[in-house]
Amino acid sequence: MIFKSISALGAFIINVISGLGIFSKFTWELFCKSGIVLRRPRLVIEQVHFIGNHSLLIIAVSGLFVGFVLGLQGYNTLSMYGSEEALGLLVALSLVRELGPVVTALLFAGRAGTSITAEIGLMKAGEQLAAIDVMGISPLRRILAPRLWGGVIAMPVLAAIFSAVGIIGGWVVGVLMISVDAGSFWAQMQNGVDVFADVGNGLVKSIVFGFAVMLIALFEGWYAKPTPEGVSRATTRTVVRSSLAVLGLDFLLTAVMF
Amino acid sequence: MSKKTDFLVGLFVLLGALALMFMALKAGNLSSFSFEPTYTVMAKFDNVGALKSRAAVKSNGVVVGRVKNIRFDNQEFKAVVELSLESRYQFPMDSSASIMTAGLLGEQYIGLTPGADEINLDNGSEIMFTQGAVVLEELISKFLFSSAEKEGSAVNGK
Numbered sequence: 001m002i003f004k005s006i007s008a009l010g011a012f013i014i015n016v017i018s019g020l021g022i023f024s025k026f027t028w029e030l031f032c033k034s035g036i037v038l039r040r041p042r043l044v045i046e047q048v049h050f051i052g053n054h055s056l057l058i059i060a061v062s063g064l065f066v067g068f069v070l071g072l073q074g075y076n077t078l079s080m081y082g083s084e085e086a087l088g089l090l091v092a093l094s095l096v097r098e099l100g101p102v103v104t105a106l107l108f109a110g111r112a113g114t115s116i117t118a119e120i121g122l123m124k125a126g127e128q129l130a131a132i133d134v135m136g137i138s139p140l141r142r143i144l145a146p147r148l149w150g151g152v153i154a155m156p157v158l159a160a161i162f163s164a165v166g167i168i169g170g171w172v173v174g175v176l177m178i179s180v181d182a183g184s185f186w187a188q189m190q191n192g193v194d195v196f197a198d199v200g201n202g203l204v205k206s207i208v209f210g211f212a213v214m215l216i217a218l219f220e221g222w223y224a225k226p227t228p229e230g231v232s233r234a235t236t237r238t239v240v241r242s243s244l245a246v247l248g249l250d251f252l253l254t255a256v257m258f
Numbered sequence: 259m260s261k262k263t264d265f266l267v268g269l270f271v272l273l274g275a276l277a278l279m280f281m282a283l284k285a286g287n288l289s290s291f292s293f294e295p296t297y298t299v300m301a302k303f304d305n306v307g308a309l310k311s312r313a314a315v316k317s318n319g320v321v322v323g324r325v326k327n328i329r330f331d332n333q334e335f336k337a338v339v340e341l342s343l344e345s346r347y348q349f350p351m352d353s354s355a356s357i358m359t360a361g362l363l364g365e366q367y368i369g370l371t372p373g374a375d376e377i378n379l380d381n382g383s384e385i386m387f388t389q390g391a392v393v394l395e396e397l398i399s400k401f402l403f404s405s406a407e408k409e410g411s412a413v414n415g416k
Contacts, residue, residue, distance in 0.1 A: 046263060051266065157270060157271060157273070160274045161274055163277065163281060190284075194286065198286065199281050
């Protein structure tokens with residue numbers, strides 16, 4: 001009994017480590033075959049359209065509501081200390097530094113990551129990937145690399161739109177509805193938000209999250225069991241793993257940056 | 259079909275760039291970066307308080323430059339602040355610099371009071387008359403000690 005549990009623990013650890021190794025190898029191979037992105041940019045443009053444009057609505061609407069909520073909650077807390085003027089600063093900093101990249105990445109994993117995993121998994125189940133391989137075209141190069149770079153381009157754009165719309169949402173609630181002074185709302189924001197330290201680092205974060213989400217989604221699709229059940233499991237794993245990866249990476253990046 | 263995709267993707271990227279510009283200009287401090295030619299002067303303070311680099315240098319309340327660098331001089335045991343002033347503003351040699359606070363607890367900036375000398379400050383010259391930051395704790399302790407002293411002398415006088 002005790003023997004079994006120890007060996008199960010060992011097997012688990014070995015699985016985790018070798019999984020990490022497979023993932024790294026997959027990532028490396030994908031990077032090596034990314035030259036096609038420059039040679040045939042149209043493939044990437046199509047993916048940006050599929051991943052980015054179609055996620056625009058959910059990102060913009062979520063950003064707006066997150067901004068609304070930040071405005072309301074921030075006002076309630078700040079008015080306790082008589083510093084409602086700092087509302088703009090609070091809304092902008094929390095969006096630009098944290099909520100923009102993180103919430104966008106979580107939504108991105110749910111909206112775009114799952115569809116990529118399902119697409120790749122179904123291609124594998126339908127043996128389309130094998131067919132492409134037989135024709136002498138590397139599916140990693142032709143199918144996966146454009147999706148990776150499409151996602152990596154789309155993610156920072158989406159995060160920037162999320163933050164900007166969120167700031168406008170905070171402005172709508174704070175200035176238009178609760179009537180915080182508009183001048184001090186923007187002035188405090190401009191005094192406190194640094195272009196490179198805050199906006200720039202937020203951008204770096206969103207690019208890193210874009211890589212993480214897309215790599216995990218492609219990896220799960222690529223190694224999915226080619227059955228309906230396998231694809232559905234892979235899709236679920238994409239959401240769970242990429243969300244965890246985003247939150248963990250966010251902690252690391254925040255510790256390094258700020 | 260692909261023409262339409264191109265257009266839509268272009269629109270999407272443009273929207274992202276617009277959002278970034280909005281954050282940099284309207285929410286961030288990019289608009290306070292000035293690309294005016296500047297010259298650098300030094301000022302030595304006893305205490306710079308919570309002054310940070312990129313803090314404003316104001317004269318009569320108008321921003322005329324930024325704090326470039328703050329370091330410690332181990333020879334004189336003073337804080338050396340380098341100010342980069344915009345070249346279109348010239349100040350006399352005997353101007354004085356003091357560290358002030360915006361509001362009661364706001365951020366600190368340097369106030370420049372122009373003097374009357376005929377020679378102007380130049381690149382690398384030093385502002386002689388300085389006044390360091392006012393530290394709230396020192397003020398309070400000064401006040402407490404002086405009032406305690408007064409009470410003590412009043413008791414002795416009886």
